[in-house]
Amino acid sequence: xxxxxxxxxxxxxxxxxxxxxxxxxxxxxxxxxxxxxxxxxxxxxxxxxxxxxxxxxxxxxxxxxxxxxxxxxxxxxxxxxxxxxxxxxxxxxxxxxxxxxxxxxxxxxxxxxxxxxxxxxxxxxxxxxxxxxxxxxxxxxxxxxxxxxxxxxxxxxxxxxxxxxxxxxxxxxxxxxxxxxx
Amino acid sequence: xxxxxxxxxxxxxxxxxxxxxxxxxxxxxxxxxxxxxxxxxxxxxxxxxxxxxxxxxxxxxxxxxxxxxxxxxxxxxxxxxxxxxxxxxxxxxxxxxxxxxxxxxxxxxxxxxxxxx
Numbered sequence: 001x002x003x004x005x006x007x008x009x010x011x012x013x014x015x016x017x018x019x020x021x022x023x024x025x026x027x028x029x030x031x032x033x034x035x036x037x038x039x040x041x042x043x044x045x046x047x048x049x050x051x052x053x054x055x056x057x058x059x060x061x062x063x064x065x066x067x068x069x070x071x072x073x074x075x076x077x078x079x080x081x082x083x084x085x086x087x088x089x090x091x092x093x094x095x096x097x098x099x100x101x102x103x104x105x106x107x108x109x110x111x112x113x114x115x116x117x118x119x120x121x122x123x124x125x126x127x128x129x130x131x132x133x134x135x136x137x138x139x140x141x142x143x144x145x146x147x148x149x150x151x152x153x154x155x156x157x158x159x160x161x162x163x164x165x166x167x168x169x170x171x172x173x174x175x176x177x178x179x180x181x182x
Numbered sequence: 183x184x185x186x187x188x189x190x191x192x193x194x195x196x197x198x199x200x201x202x203x204x205x206x207x208x209x210x211x212x213x214x215x216x217x218x219x220x221x222x223x224x225x226x227x228x229x230x231x232x233x234x235x236x237x238x239x240x241x242x243x244x245x246x247x248x249x250x251x252x253x254x255x256x257x258x259x260x261x262x263x264x265x266x267x268x269x270x271x272x273x274x275x276x277x278x279x280x281x282x283x284x285x286x287x288x289x290x291x292x293x294x295x296x297x298x299x
Binding site: 025034050054099143168 | 197200
């Protein structure tokens with residue numbers, strides 16, 4: 001039988017078992033790497049941040065109290081890593097913003113987001129405020145419930161819902177998807 | 183189905199299709215290999231800080247013994263029971279010896295702790 005996240009966490013806390021932690025990494029790396037990729041817009045940087053988040057999670061694993069899910073606890077650590085890295089790279093980010101804004105204006109016109117065009121989705125995400133982007137990524141790309149997203153971000157549930165609603169409306173407008181799908 | 187529900191489903195599906203293809207095993211290996219390095223470097227940093235602290239403490243201890251009425255007793259006892267130690271004391275100062283001993287101990291712990299798993 002497959003061990004639950006909580007059982008694996010207990011094993012890591014008790015014995016610092018790296019293979020148990022490796023299993024947790026395998027289970028949740030997709031969510032963390034996906035979240036970091038959507039938030040940073042840079043796949044290589046996202047992988048570095050995801051690695052840092054897992055290292056930090058290993059170091060702090062004894063502080064996981066099991067109040068929420070392990071996944072939301074992990075995403076909270078990952079988000080903190082993202083914020084810290086962004087603070088450090090503020091100057092570089094400004095330059096990157098200029099470059100991506102230039103690229104955005106060059107690429108305007110394509111609209112095949114429904115076929116899974118990551119560029120279109122990323123372009124639309126980049127137009128949202130950071131809390132909106134975070135809530136949209138957690139709830140739509142990572143498949144979290146609103147309450148899980150609330151645990152992951154540390155925002156009150158009502159605030160998460162507001163950000164999701166506002167972000168969704170913006171995404172709708174940006175992706176040009178006003179029509180009702182039957 | 184409302185307009186929002188329909189858009190939600192389409193947005194979820196679009197994110198799913200756009201999901202990058204992650205190499206799970208390679209990523210897990212990289213994280214696990216960094217765990218060992220992180221533990222060891224942290225232990226070495228703590229060890230370095232500890233040995234520096236011990237050197238400073240040893241400097242203060244020497245002054246303490248110099249001003250203590252027990253100095254002769256302690257000095258005679260140490261020299262009498264351990265002449266090698268006394269010889270060593272003439273080569274290096276007590277704070278250097280204390281720092282070296284503590285650095286060795288902490289270094290050994292730093293080397294052993296990450297290897298337990």
